Amino acid sequence: MDIDPQAFARLDLRVGRIAQATLNTKARTPAYKLVIDFGEIGTRQSSGQYTALYTPESLIGRQVVCAMNLGAMRIGGYEAQVLVVGARGADGAPILVGPEREVPLGADLF
Template sequence: MADAKETDQAPQIAAEDFFKVEMRIGRIAAAEPFPEARKPAYKLTIDFGDFGTRRSSAQLTALYAPEDLVGRLVVAATNLGTRRIAGFTSEVLVLGCLEAGGGVALLQPDRDVPLGARIH
């Protein structure tokens, strides 16, 4: 039987609203533990090529060690504003899928693509 959270559907939105979210490809340049965060997380530094370098707090500790993240391509929402998390400024939201065990599996392209490339 499916978990109730999995079967709940989000409200419908217009395609124009979805297209306002800017998603880009980045490469994780650094990953370090973030013990000050309420939930286990890492501080990530992500290279978006010509778009620049941004930082993110990401709850990826269940499935990834910091050394496994460095060099990995990721998809991130880049225009959601910043959030302060335990004194750290998170500038982008790294996208992932919640697994049944509670871990977050990263979304990533299946081939090498230019850093900063926009998702369409």
């Protein structure tokens, strides 16, 4: 199978900082409503089922990787404008993916 570097380049992955995190009481599965700051790009909303491992207070200030250009979707009555990248732990709980060091808000991944 040949690798198509353009396929990866089409995905706009950026680093943001969670500015707000509140419980989404309308979601069928427990989830948080997130507001994520991308610096000069501005803020975007997202939603995620991170309640097993994170409290709202522990999310605020955390840098995360987000897919910016996949379109918006409504989750439990809340518009998610970006998708936060995560991985499932051994127990199935979502774990957030972020840079190992502080990077500028809005930094793109390559």
